[in-house]
Amino acid sequence: MNPGNWPTGYTKFACLVGDPAAHSLSPTLFNSGFSFLGLDWAYLAMSVSPDRLAAAIGGLKALGVGGISVTMPHKKEIIGLLDGLTPSAAMLSSVNVVYVEAGELIGDSTDGRALVDNLSFDHGIDLRGKRVALVGTGAVARSISVSLVQADVEKLSIHGRNRAAAREIHLLASLGGSSTQVVLGEATDIETAEIVINGTSLGMSGRGHEGYSPVDKGLLHGGQFLCDVVYHPLETRFLQYAREIGAPHTNGVGMLTRIAVLAFERWTGEKAPVQEMRSAVTAEVKKRVSASAGR
Incomplete structure (x- = not known):
């Protein structure tokens, strides 16, 4: 051209x-x-x-x-x-x-498929057998939950203040006969997760909640991989925590x-x-x- x-x-x-x-x-x-x-x-x-x-x-x-x-x-x-x-x-x-x-x-x-591709192709993460904590109950989190189950994670915990929506995602992600254990998450599920995903818009610029993290820093540690779907700013408070504790991480650009x-x-x-x-x-x-x- x-x-x-x-x-x-x-x-x-x-x-x-x-x-x-x-x-x-x-x-x-x-x-x-x-x-x-x-x-x-x-x-x-x-x-x-x-x-x-x-x-x-x-x-x-x-x-x-x-x-x-x-x-x-x-x-x-x-x-x-x-x-x-x-x-x-x-x-x-x-x-x-x-x-x-x-x-x-x-x-x-394709939202969920794209996140799985980002983790797999761009960060070399094999999701099979992993324990994953997913924060969020909206449309993006729904898509992510299904794709994580299809990727054969060992355990998927769903975390959200809207428990009715969390239960709906739990039911949706549990369909299909997968061996993945899908649970309504508690704080201990975040602490023991190998991958923690923010599937909400919390921390995004222009939404009135910049500077906030969906997960308390005390639940996170350097042995986890932290993933944020937010891309503006490039480093949210959630990912600042990741940097401070030495945890590998990725923002929503991927x-x-x-x-x-x-x-x-x-x-x-x-x-x-x-x-x-x-x-x-x-x-x-x-x-x-x-x-x-x-x-």
Whole structure:
């Protein structure tokens, strides 16, 4: 692709639909990958209000969209507007990515798969037989719980203040006949876990709870691997604890990148340039953090 002649009459496009969407890092991730490989693709972030979602999806389908990313508040509402769902999306009743197959829109749920890929491919962690504590009861935590069970962890403890939601995740993750022991977690389950995952937004910038950790520092130790799904800031209070106690850890950039990688490869049929995409989004987060600090 020659940038001077781009876009062309053949340029394929993909997009994010959310409300809001302008803050999204997805354009940075996807467009850096398209550019690195010289693909004639473009990715846009589109703010779509709930009352306009049906019209937007119908329009995107008519225009020949190459793929759609889905964020809040549309992950459930979009289901009835699609032509089909993968087994994962059907089980979780949630969609974060849409593929185009023979002109039909097929929804998938890949949040949990992306986190497992991040731990496995980027950090060399074999999840089989591991004891994992998962904090959170929202849509992301639901997806993560199912993927951890599918990865054959030995024990998965679910931790959350909303006990009803925690019990729902416990039931969901227990389905499928896996040998994984799934429990409603107590503090001792965090202390004895080999991997501790923050599957909540606690600590994220702009949410009013920066500087907070979902787990008390006293429950953590250097023999654990700590994983945060939050990517802004790059180091949350939870990960500050990890650094202070000498525990290996990762922020949400890896999971965010792997979500994009799964969609990128499905949409384009090309191997995604993972490192280039991760570097681009990390630089963008640092830029935004610096800009916020300067205000």
